[in-house]
Amino acid sequence: MKVDRVLVTGAGGQLGTVLVKTLRKLKGVENVLATDLHIKPEDKGLIFPLDATNEEAVAEMVLGNKITQIYHLAAILSAKGEEDPLLTWNTNLKSLFAILEVARKYNLDKIFFPSSIAVFGASAPKENTPQDAYLDPTTVYGTSKAAGEQWANYYFKKYKVDVRSLRYPGIIGYQSLPGGGTTDYAVEIYHKAVNKEPYICYLKEDTTLPMIYMNDAVRATLELMEAPAEKIKTRTSYNLNALSFTPSQVVESIKKWYPNFKVTYKEDYREAIAQSWPSSILDTQAQEDWQWQPHYLLDDISNEMITELKKKYNLHSQL
Known part of the structure; x- marks a missing residue:
């Protein structure tokens, strides 16, 4: 039976940190090679250096480790990306091309490429945004993801490269700090709450x-x-x-655990980015094609975030 050998780029990021651990449990530590451009001291020996924009380096890593699948997570995110648009475009697209070309040349089994709700802009309905809504993103990150989606489709149709992709909403997790996305408030706010510190939110309280x-x-x-x-x-x-929610709804949920939690709202440039995105999306195709269904509601998220962050900050005995 063929064994999957998996390469993950951007493994030190918010999603990569958890995905790598899960893949290693499922496929074996020896079969999952985690890589990133910059390695944190605590990740040495667990994550290995790789510049995903360098096709030759990617090919060497793939061939040397008999890789059959790639999860290509490396990218510069939305808010961070606006600080240097050309760098963001070059990094996000050049790395994708490197992965797609290696997959094509060496007949890899599958590629995962993450997209984002950042691909949507003013032309998409704000509520219940459908799968086939027109894409006119307002950030370079969203533009790079919209272009990446088309290239993924092109490589599938022209070269039969099995590329698969999801348009992620904002991701909330306790395992690591986020890396420069517009939805980062929904992670940062829990860190402040468990440490009994006030939080200044950069989005309006009613931005869904x-x-x-x-x-x-x-x-x-x-x-x-x-x-x-x-x-x-x-x-x-x-x-x-x-699910979809506003900052004020997160605050109300957190107050079930921390009634005195204080939040003030001071919007910055990320509010304009958020306003260009949908407030809710339809995923009928995902439900129909591969039976996707979410499990976590807002209070479930709050309960798990608070429980796990208290452990991380060694706050077992207090609320």
Whole structure:
């Protein structure tokens, strides 16, 4: 029986941190090679250096480790990306081309490419945004993801490269700090709450965005990748829905554990980015093609975030 040998780029990021651990449990530590451009001291020996924009380096890593699948997570995210648009474009697209070309040349089994709700702009309905809504993103990150979706579809149709993709909403997880996304408030706010510190939110209190808990995001990724190829009907990227909420709704949920938690609202440039995105999305195709269903609601997320962050900060005995 053929053994999957998996390469993960961007493994030190928010999603990569959890996805790598899950993949290693499922496929064996020896069969999952985690890589990133920058390695944190605590990750040495667990994550290995790789510049994913360097096709030759990617090919060497793939061939030297008999890789059969790649989860290409490396990217510069939305808010961070606006600080240097050309660098973001070059990094996000050049790395994708390197991965796609290696997959094409060496007949890899599957590629995962994450997209984002950032692909949507003013032309998409704000509520219940459908799978086939027109894409006119307002950030370079969103533009790079929209272009990446088309290239993924092109490589599938022209070269039969099995590329699969999800349009992630904002991802909430306790395992690591986020890396420069517009939805990062929904992670940062829990860190402040468990440390009994006030939080200054950079979005308006009533700005609604689609979100997903980390466990659901990882499960969706693996379910998509494990689905039979004939079930995958969308080769750009699937809408992925879990729940939508506002910062004030997160605060109300947190107050069930921390009644005195204080939040003030001081919007910055990220509010304009958030306003260009959908407030809710439809993922009918994901439900129909590979039976996607989320598990976590907002209070479930709050309960798990608070429980796990208290452990992380060694706050077992207090609320």
